[in-house]
Amino acid sequence: MFDTALSWNDMIFLAQGAGMTLMVTAVAVLAGTVMGIVFGVLRYQLGTWWSLPLTFVLDIFRSVPLLIQLVLGNAFQAIARLGWEPFTTSCVILSLYTAAYCTEIVRGGIEAVPPTTRRAARSLGLTWWGDMRYIVAPLATRVSLPAWIGLTLGVLKDSALVLWLGLIELLRASQILVTRLQEPLFILMICGAIYFLLSFPIARLGGYLEKRWSPHD
Amino acid sequence: MIEIQNVRKSFGTLEVLKGIDLFVQKGEVLTVIGGSGSGKSTLLTCINGLEPIDSGRILLDGTEVHAKGTDLNRLRRKVGIVFQQWNAFPHLTVLENVMLAPRKVLKQPKAEAEAMAVKQLTHVGLGDKLRVYPSRLSGGQQQRMAIARALAMSPEYMLFDEVTSALDPQLVGEVLDTLRMLAREGMTMICVTHEMKFAREVSDRVAFFHKGVMAEIGPPDTFFGAPRTAELQQFLSATH
Numbered sequence: 001m002f003d004t005a006l007s008w009n010d011m012i013f014l015a016q017g018a019g020m021t022l023m024v025t026a027v028a029v030l031a032g033t034v035m036g037i038v039f040g041v042l043r044y045q046l047g048t049w050w051s052l053p054l055t056f057v058l059d060i061f062r063s064v065p066l067l068i069q070l071v072l073g074n075a076f077q078a079i080a081r082l083g084w085e086p087f088t089t090s091c092v093i094l095s096l097y098t099a100a101y102c103t104e105i106v107r108g109g110i111e112a113v114p115p116t117t118r119r120a121a122r123s124l125g126l127t128w129w130g131d132m133r134y135i136v137a138p139l140a141t142r143v144s145l146p147a148w149i150g151l152t153l154g155v156l157k158d159s160a161l162v163l164w165l166g167l168i169e170l171l172r173a174s175q176i177l178v179t180r181l182q183e184p185l186f187i188l189m190i191c192g193a194i195y196f197l198l199s200f201p202i203a204r205l206g207g208y209l210e211k212r213w214s215p216h217d
Numbered sequence: 218m219i220e221i222q223n224v225r226k227s228f229g230t231l232e233v234l235k236g237i238d239l240f241v242q243k244g245e246v247l248t249v250i251g252g253s254g255s256g257k258s259t260l261l262t263c264i265n266g267l268e269p270i271d272s273g274r275i276l277l278d279g280t281e282v283h284a285k286g287t288d289l290n291r292l293r294r295k296v297g298i299v300f301q302q303w304n305a306f307p308h309l310t311v312l313e314n315v316m317l318a319p320r321k322v323l324k325q326p327k328a329e330a331e332a333m334a335v336k337q338l339t340h341v342g343l344g345d346k347l348r349v350y351p352s353r354l355s356g357g358q359q360q361r362m363a364i365a366r367a368l369a370m371s372p373e374y375m376l377f378d379e380v381t382s383a384l385d386p387q388l389v390g391e392v393l394d395t396l397r398m399l400a401r402e403g404m405t406m407i408c409v410t411h412e413m414k415f416a417r418e419v420s421d422r423v424a425f426f427h428k429g430v431m432a433e434i435g436p437p438d439t440f441f442g443a444p445r446t447a448e449l450q451q452f453l454s455a456t457h
Binding site: 114116117119120121122123124125126127130134135138139142213 | 265267290291293294297298300302304306307308317318321322323363366367370
């Protein structure tokens with residue numbers, strides 16, 4: 001007979017952890033995407049050589065493991081006496097990490113729009129901004145969506161690493177319960193199930209949008 | 218009037234336009250023929266300001282296209298261009314493709330832009346395809362949509378860059394019929410084409426480009442009937 005010491009209060013504790021995971025992910029993906037769009041357009045417009053400094057910085061965020069970035073970021077904010085809370089530090093580092101990946105997704109999306117299509121748009125009198133807004137953005141979004149959904153799901157899971165800064169998100173909440181109740185398999189299964197429940201709607205939303213847009217191509 | 222004065226243009230070390238002088242009067246249909254790489258398509262993109270020139274001048278109704286102070290986006294409203302590849306905007310319906318520039322560039326109200334788009338699409342025989350996405354159209358239909366899209370801006374000049382070259386032979390006729398119709402209506406047109414029969418039939422003048430220079434120009438009867446230069450004679454005999 002299956003028996004567990006897990007109480008409803010513990011489930012609420014896990015739910016609060018999941019809320020923190022969602023919050024950190026939402027802030028990181030939102031800020032990271034905005035920065036990624038700006039950096040991606042800059043990367044495309046400036047060309048390989050002029051965007052070299054930006055590319056170098058973003059490459060650092062893509063190459064160094066996230067855990068090291070979080071620990072170093074936390075240490076630097078302490079040395080600089082910024083007085084950031086763990087939540088702020090986590091969001092800043094995760095946002096930059098997301099932006100580094102999103103930049104390449106955006107750049108790739110823009111490059112996928114045929115130059116001849118853009119030339120046709122400009123020949124109709126559309127400005128650079130008009131071309132970007134009405135032609136490039138919708139077409140690049142369709143191309144970039146699967147990669148962006150993948151990035152978002154990755155950030156959702158990678159956000160577990162912020163537990164090293166003392167933030168009680170889903171995985172940290174599970175660890176605390178495992179230590180207290182000594183039921184690692186059951187609790188980690190619940191934790192995994194919650195991660196799945198958080199990820200599934202995002203993946204389905206991506207699938208839905210892809211399907212909705214596909215007849216237009 | 219389009220005036221082209223001693224225009225030179227190079228891509229790297231390759232000079233594609235070697236001092237072109239040409240004028241096109243309002244209401245005139247000028248056809249440009251010539252071999253690949255003769256510079257005829259480049260000339261069209263230079264007239265529209267899509268390509269910069271190295272020297273010389275191109276004037277559109279007295280406005281210098283490549284002068285520093287020229288608002289190219291405003292100037293392009295006067296000059297429609299249709300390319301070999303129709304370049305439909307795949308995320309927009311046929312109607313939205315044609316409405317986009319009048320709405321966003323000319324700032325026309327939606328009803329006005331829609332009425333104009335429907336008129337132009339009906340004009341080119343696509344009145345029954347308004348809500349369809351371009352991917353559902355044939356190449357000839359997409360090319361006619363591109364023509365309607367350019368016409369919706371009410372341009373004073375139309376440039377056609379080998380608009381039938383990428384089409385299957387059975388689809389060429391429908392696009393040429395559309396061009397014939399525009400010519401009859403008095404549209405000022407420069408058509409780069411390989412369709413000799415079409416050039417003979419609709420042109421007021423025909424120009425022959427060869428290795429970046431305009432080797433010969435004249436009315437179709439004398440141009441095709443009594444070509445003066447050896448290059449044109451050779452070109453015509455090769456294409457017949």
